[in-house]
Amino acid sequence: xxxxxxxxxxxxxxxxxxxxxxxxxxxxxxxxxxxxxxxxxxxxxxxxxxxxxxxxxxxxxxxxxxxxxxxxxxxxxxxxxxxxxxxxxxxxxxxxxxxxxxxxxxxxxxxxxxxxxxxxxxxxxxxxxxxxxxxxxxxxxxxxxxxxxxxxxxxxxxxxxxxxxxxxxxxxxxxxxxxxxxxxxxxxxxxxxxxxxxxxxxxxxxxxxxxxxxxxxxxxxxxxxxxxxx
Numbered sequence: 001x002x003x004x005x006x007x008x009x010x011x012x013x014x015x016x017x018x019x020x021x022x023x024x025x026x027x028x029x030x031x032x033x034x035x036x037x038x039x040x041x042x043x044x045x046x047x048x049x050x051x052x053x054x055x056x057x058x059x060x061x062x063x064x065x066x067x068x069x070x071x072x073x074x075x076x077x078x079x080x081x082x083x084x085x086x087x088x089x090x091x092x093x094x095x096x097x098x099x100x101x102x103x104x105x106x107x108x109x110x111x112x113x114x115x116x117x118x119x120x121x122x123x124x125x126x127x128x129x130x131x132x133x134x135x136x137x138x139x140x141x142x143x144x145x146x147x148x149x150x151x152x153x154x155x156x157x158x159x160x161x162x163x164x165x166x167x168x169x170x171x172x173x174x175x176x177x178x179x180x181x182x183x184x185x186x187x188x189x190x191x192x193x194x195x196x197x198x199x200x201x202x203x204x205x206x207x208x209x210x211x212x213x214x215x216x217x218x219x220x221x222x223x224x225x226x227x228x229x230x
Contacts, residue, residue: 107119
């Protein structure tokens, strides 16, 4: 997925502080502190993929399973330390993907295409943190600001959209496109797609959304980034 290596690197840097499973929590060894013991991790099952790992937790993406009712997979959170504030839990969906760890929050994406649902779960409880009632564009992924704030991009049919007209060899507006959005980022994307153009190829100005985990707020911003939509 686009930007995945960058996302995981930032998420790792902003994730839980790794103190290991052989030391102690607290200010010093001489003070009253909680002993931290290592927990055995379950064996990886066939088809499992380690999506994220540090000294305190391993997050595993399970293989896709097909049933008469449809297809699904799991995301499994597996704590490594008895003293870590992380709960062992498992999520199931069609289809789930790991998007990152922001502070103490797990981000997962559910969908079979480039656009789907972003979900947030507290690593300490396994419970949902807050709903994200806007479509999530997995192609652009998430941008992590700090341990409490991240950004993603969403779409709407009313957003500025253009499509490629193969017969005329030009891009055609499908909705109103402000002059300010006919910018360098659009031109760069069009140039990048030059070898992969097909009739009706749609580009949309996706809207940036801020998520504040402390305040449980989801705020669409007046910022846009062009992307290919399905």
